[in-house]
Amino acid sequence: MNDNLNENLEHYNNEPSLHINDQNLINSLLPHYENTDIGIWCFEIDTENYSVMSRGIEYISGYPKEALENEIEWTSLVHPEDLPKFLENNKYLESGKISRQQYRIIDKHGRVKWLQDFTIPTIDTNGRLIKIDGITSDITEQKLMEEKLKFLSEYDPYTKLPNRRKFFNALETRFHKYEDKNRKFAVMTIDMDRFKFINDTLGHEIADELFKEVASRLNNLLSPYDLLARYGEDEFAILIDTIESIESITTIAERMINAFKEPFYIENYQLYATANIGVSTFPENGNNSIELIRNANLALYKSQKAGKNKYHIISHLSSIQSFKSFSLGRDLKKALENNEMVLHFQPRVDAFTNEIISAEALIRWNHPEWGIISPIEFLTIAEENGFIEDVDNWVLNEVCHQMKLLKERQILTVPISINISAVHFSVYNWQEKVASIIEDYGIDSKDLEFEITESLLLNNDDSVQHTLNALKSLGIKIVLDDFGTGYSSLSYLTHFPFDIIKIDKSFTQNMVINEKDLFIVKSIIFMAKGLNIKVVAEGVETLEQLKLLKEEQCDEIQGYLFSKPVPIEEFISLLKKKSLKPLDPSVKGAENKRKYNRIELPYPLEAEMRLVSFAGQSLQLGKSHALIQNVSIGGLRCITNLNLPVRGDIHLQFDTEILDQAIRLIGKVIWKEEMKEDLFVYGIEFVQNDEKQPSFKILLDQLNDELKKENGVFLKKMIKGDITVYFNKQKKFF
């Protein structure tokens, strides 16, 4: 309130003084003001008397004019909270300055009123204050309206909880609230399941009551400094003012999830709700409000993927990954418009003749900043953002378009298979849309195959079956993809009209080492033969796998052994060959591309890796892990499971210790190789200034000497064992 007072106090230093000292004028004005909320008065300093006081003052204060003139001091009416400021402001009058201020009084009936004073001092030739003229108006109504507006702009009118705006402002303020800027805090976003359902079926009064009940349960778990807000129709956001550790936030999140387990009693209803919680923390997950909220939402999304009543705290190690996911999410819509998507084609060959039978169209995103992005990375984002239909439609159109071009160029082609997401099966009359696209391009529908996964078959059999039959009657072949991974039920094979099943690559790859997997592969092939369904083995990488599959009479093979997915022009040259030879599966290692002598480390050195700038933009993100394999004065080679593009304007910072000395190295990615799925090797060239180099050079020389001595002092910080095992173990943190 005092702030208000301050804001509203103005001093008119330069204004020509308006002196209401013509008594006749005042007296003639008075009658006009007698019945209003405005009081006009004139106070004589010497006699301590009001020479003028209009009736308005009576209305405002509730006291009769006479009482105010003789017994009651005006200051005694001023609200105690506003009094010090009021007195201080009045002091200005002594120096002859006009003042305007707003303050509260308590009137005769005990009511609080907001007043505005406009006061004009009169100074004599000696500079002495002799008289004060004033206009006092009752602005209570206006103030109430202002407060109401402020409330409406900051609170949800139904539940009276702080709203999104208030939350955002509180979060902004939190960054500067404490002197200790490193005090950790957290942002939580909570999504309530079933809220929309309850809203639709029982009405919004019940739903709002439920929301309030939930809010009060959550509030009980919070400290008075935390802020719980209604962030969306069925969403809460919480600012946890201070957190001690990740464990403390885990405890809060667990208690919150538990708070949803008991039913809510609203009127005559016993209601159940579930929730998902996403948490991001400062400073690890962002240094501004937008980033923290985004990361909390990303965590929320991850928790939703894990099921109902789950929470997810954005890992401190995954900031680079989440930064990437967010930029991908942000850019996805544009990507389709800007033609940044490309199709690669991977041939499927006859297991015995090696002839190309078909090919799978696999999408890639050629992102202007991140380079080629795998569908695994962006399809979940597309699903989340509701773009998956657009993506798949683009693929269907593009496949048809490419087939048309091949036809025009008179290149003999093979049927192309397309991956279809489950969402299409809930699009009304989707098969008709497909039919019209095919017709527009003048493509033979027999040249198309649609791949679906088992998860689709779990629900609503009837409509799915109907759509599949309709597609099949168009002439499109239906492929059951990733067979064996999901909810495999053999009955699917007889209920649905599959032409082809694809054995998932996890079986193909494990069957050589695991007898059970081999048995599954054998059974699938055996069964499919009996049902007259063709079998394709996916992910075939070695001659040994090929041999086993041939022994079992597997029909077709798809995998790196014959070809990786390739761009259209390369695919055309494969088509021209008609049949493919299995490739030599020996893998090339990453070469040494640096000009300096490198030190090969006997065990990889663990480092904290941070993305410090990206495309000219400086970033402050949390750390990820990397393992340094070798290092020289000019650069290093490391392994991480982050997929980063090769570009000069990505600067990575590595913090590690060599011989008990903490070092920080900054460099750019100059080459990259995929080691395994989700594991990448990078060549880094240092970019930091050369001044630091002499000491780093000395350190490297020392390291070299130690290594020669093989006394292993420096191994303190190093990780023993197999890198892959290390990463597999760590995977859950990324």
Ligand code: C2E
């Ligand atoms: P999928 O349908 O199982 O596709 C096969 C995946 O296995 C492809 O990964 C392919 O590159 C990879 N692969 C093929 N041969 C080998 C091999 O010998 N070894 C190994 N390790 N991998 C091999 P990709 O292209 O990354 O696609 C991943 C998944 O993304 C696909 O799995 C599919 O589910 C989805 N996807 C790809 N393109 C599209 C699309 O256009 N639309 C939709 N909805 N999904 C797509």
Ligand code: CA
């Ligand atoms: Ca597929």
Ligand code: CA
């Ligand atoms: Ca597959």
